[in-house]
Every structure is written in C-alpha cells, then in structure tokens.
Amino acid sequence: MFKKIMKAAPDYLHLSVFEFIKHFFNLLTVKKYDSSKKYEDYTLLMGYSCRSLFEVCMEILKKEDLVIATTPTHHTSYRNIIENHVKPENIHIIDLNDNFNQIAKIPEVKKCDLVVITHMFGQDMDLSALSDFKEKHNCIVIEDRVQGGSLDQIFSDDVADISLYSMAMDKRPIALGGGYMYIDNKHEKIIKSAKEIINKLPKEKRRKRFIDLVKKIPTYLMYNSRIYLFMLVNTLNFLNIFIKRVNLFSFTMFYRTKNPGFSHYNYMLKPSNALLKSMHEKFTKYEKMENLYSDKLLQFRKNLSPEIVSYFFPWYKDAPLLTPYNTILIEEDLVDKFIEYLNRNNMICIANPTYKLFNFPKGNNPRYLKFNNGLVCIPSLANMKEKEMIFLANKLQEFHSLSQDIKKKDRKK
Numbered sequence: 001m002f003k004k005i006m007k008a009a010p011d012y013l014h015l016s017v018f019e020f021i022k023h024f025f026n027l028l029t030v031k032k033y034d035s036s037k038k039y040e041d042y043t044l045l046m047g048y049s050c051r052s053l054f055e056v057c058m059e060i061l062k063k064e065d066l067v068i069a070t071t072p073t074h075h076t077s078y079r080n081i082i083e084n085h086v087k088p089e090n091i092h093i094i095d096l097n098d099n100f101n102q103i104a105k106i107p108e109v110k111k112c113d114l115v116v117i118t119h120m121f122g123q124d125m126d127l128s129a130l131s132d133f134k135e136k137h138n139c140i141v142i143e144d145r146v147q148g149g150s151l152d153q154i155f156s157d158d159v160a161d162i163s164l165y166s167m168a169m170d171k172r173p174i175a176l177g178g179g180y181m182y183i184d185n186k187h188e189k190i191i192k193s194a195k196e197i198i199n200k201l202p203k204e205k206r207r208k209r210f211i212d213l214v215k216k217i218p219t220y221l222m223y224n225s226r227i228y229l230f231m232l233v234n235t236l237n238f239l240n241i242f243i244k245r246v247n248l249f250s251f252t253m254f255y256r257t258k259n260p261g262f263s264h265y266n267y268m269l270k271p272s273n274a275l276l277k278s279m280h281e282k283f284t285k286y287e288k289m290e291n292l293y294s295d296k297l298l299q300f301r302k303n304l305s306p307e308i309v310s311y312f313f314p315w316y317k318d319a320p321l322l323t324p325y326n327t328i329l330i331e332e333d334l335v336d337k338f339i340e341y342l343n344r345n346n347m348i349c350i351a352n353p354t355y356k357l358f359n360f361p362k363g364n365n366p367r368y369l370k371f372n373n374g375l376v377c378i379p380s381l382a383n384m385k386e387k388e389m390i391f392l393a394n395k396l397q398e399f400h401s402l403s404q405d406i407k408k409k410d411r412k413k
Contacts (some may be wrong), residue, residue, distance in 0.1 A: 012382035050179030088360035119148035122323030294320035303393035
C-alpha cells in the first residue's frame with residue numbers, strides 16, 4: 001500500500017544551487033582576506049572551524065590546575081577538548097532547570113578560572129545568574145552560540161567574554177565551513193595570543209577545501225531537494241522488501257557515519273583564502289535564515305496543543321528556535337519505538353547526533369543522561385509544506401497517545 005512520504009530530512013542548508021556552486025568558484029581566488037577585525041568593544045577572529053577556535057582559547061587559558069564550571073552537555077568536539085585540557089576533578093557541572101533551558105544552580109567552588117556555556121535548540125540561555133559568580137572568581141566566560149539565539153546580538157549577555165560561532169553547512173550564516181569568535185576588547189592578551197596561534201597553524205590546502213565541498217553535494221541534495229529525497233525513500237522502501245536490514249534508519253546512520261560534514265580530528269588549521277572569501281561573502285547573510293526558521297516554527301506550532309509542546313519541546317519559551325534542527329525530547333526507553341514509528345511513516349529521524357555528556361562519573365549525572373539519551377532530531381521544518389507540518393503534528397499526537405498507553409501497561413505490570 002502506498003504511504004505518504006515526508007519530503008524533509010532532519011536538517012536543511014539555507015543555500016540556493018547557485019550559492020552552493022559559488023563556493024567552488026571561490027577556490028580560484030588569489031586575493032588574500034583578513035581573518036580579524038577590531039571593533040569598538042570587541043574583536044572578530046575567523047578560523048577554520050568553531051572547534052578549532054575553542055581549542056585555541058583552551059590553549060591560551062590552560063594551566064596545570066585550571067578549574068572550570070560548565071553546562072552538562074556540549075557538542076562532542078567541545079566535550080573532548082575540555083576533557084583534554086582539564087582534570088576531571090576540576091570540571092564542575094552547572095545544574096539546569098527541569099526544562100533544560102535555564103541555569104538552576106551554579107556549583108559552589110573555592111575558585112574558578114573559566115565558565116563554558118553551550119546554548120541549545122536555537123535559543124539563548126539566560127546567563128544573568130553568572131554575574132555575581134564571575135565577579136567573585138574573576139573568571140572568563142566562553143559561550144558556544146552555534147545553536148544559540150539571533151546573531152543580531154554579539155554576545156547573549158554582558159557576562160560573556162568570548163562568543164563562538166560556526167559557518168558550517170547547516171549553521172547561521174553558511175559558508176560551508178569556517179567559524180568565528182568575538183572577544184571582548186578588555187582581553188587584549190587573549191586576542192593577541194589567539195592571533196599568534198591561528199597564524200602559526202598550517203594553512204588549509206585548496207585541494208582539501210575542494211574535496212570537502214564535493215562531499216557536501218549528496219548531503220545538500222538529501223537535505224534540500226524534495227524530488228531527490230522522494231526518490232531516495234522510495235528506493236529504500238523497495239530494497240527493504242528484499243533486504244530487511246536496509247531501511248530509512250539504517251541508511252541515515254550509515255550516511256551520517258561515513259559523511260558527517262565535519263571532523264572531530266585534524267581541525268587545527270588556518271582557513272584558506274577560498275574559505276575566507278566564502279566567509280566574508282556570507283558573514284552578514286543570516287537574517288533570511290532566521291526569519292525562515294522563526295516563521296516555520298510559528299506555522300508548525302499552530303498545529304500543536306500546549307500538552308504536546310510541553311511533552312516534546314519542554315525548553316520552548318514562546319520565542320523563535322533559530323535552528324534547522326527540529327529536536328524533541330521523549331522518554332529514553334521510548335526512543336527506539338519512536339524512531340521505528342516515524343520510519344514506518346516514511347519520516348527520516350535520528351537519535352541525538354550532536355550533544356554529549358562528560359565521561360567521568362560526576363559528569364554522567366543520571367538526570368542529564370536521561371535527557372541526552374531522549375533527544376531525537378525529527379524532520380526539519382525549513383523545507384516542509386503546510387500539509388507536511390500538519391501530518392507531522394498528527395504523528396506526534398498519535399505517538400504521545402501511544403506512549404501514555406505504554407506507560408499504563410507498564411504500571412499494571
């Protein structure tokens with residue numbers, strides 16, 4: 001029996017075909033581009049990636065007894081960088097509220113050198129609670145705003161000293177690579193050291209930039225072309241008749257493993273002239289992206305009851321979630337059932353591909369482990385038609401009802 005196919009992947013690249021091709025033409029540039037610019041209150045530094053810039057910051061701030069306070073979840077690379085530079089006993093977790101969108105408690109420590117905050121779900125976490133803590137310990141505050149709020153703000157709060165951003169393929173803005181950071185001008189030594197470290201890094205080769213762009217072509221088609229995705233899902237459904245292990249979920253996991261679009265390793269490079277050209281061209285091109293994500297969310301939100309929003313999107317604050325990722329939270333033990341349920345309805349989704357907890361015992365608090373393991377990326381709203389949004393909303397409602405029935409049966413047992 002023919003089933004409706006959701007022509008939207010769990011991600012989206014806000015680029016036209018022409019804009020995508022333009023990045024290949026930038027490989028021909030011979031012009032040199034500045035990788036830094038000083039403004040009145042802050043300095044902009046551009047790098048090969050946001051993770052390389054974070055590594056630069058940690059190299060500058062490192063010392064034998066470095067003590068940090070940090071949010072419990074980070075992108076895998078950020079988590080790894082922190083663990084490589086800081087002893088486990090010197091990493092203190094900042095508690096979040098039950099909706100995982102607000103600081104609930106700051107750890108009581110004798111001293112603290114650094115605070116690292118990761119904003120999530122396309123909105124900023126309120127950092128005002130750190131004001132007194134920062135004044136007491138005279139610490140540096142670094143925020144990862146890759147998945148934060150509007151780029152109209154340089155820092156999410158006055159308490160931040162360094163703010164990190166990505167320009168990778170599905171970020172705001174998109175240069176198909178690269179990253180940048182803002183540093184408050186009062187930190188002259190950090191700015192000077194960061195420039196020196198970045199300038200000494202090996203330069204990204206033109207050939208590497210070309211290969212990285214080529215690798216993004218199938219990803220771009222999968223995320224942005226509704227026809228391509230329609231054909232792909234139908235092909236997988238046909239193959240599944242003969243080979244049961246071939247399905248939407250197995251293909252999604254295989255593809256993401258083989259072509260994730262970035263690397264957790266070998267990222268300590270200086271951006272090539274081609275990448276810097278792409279970054280300069282796209283640096284201020286984020287307003288349309290933010291408007292699209294905001295408008296699509298509002299459109300989708302109209303189809304969801306308050307109960308459903310509270311259940312699947314506990315962090316929602318009645319503000320735009322400025323990200324192509326459509327992330328939900330469900331009970332950890334229902335994740336596999338949920339993914340299977342959406343796959344049966346021809347929707348591509350994937351269990352939390354982004355965030356990780358720390359590896360040491362106190363960094364694996366059961367509460368945050370349950371939260372992290374319950375995150376699922378469902379189809380992105382950015383490329384959806386209104387009928388598809390209604391269809392997705394209905395499927396969320398149906399699964400919510402099923403989950404309540406499952407809970408009742410479990411309680412009876």
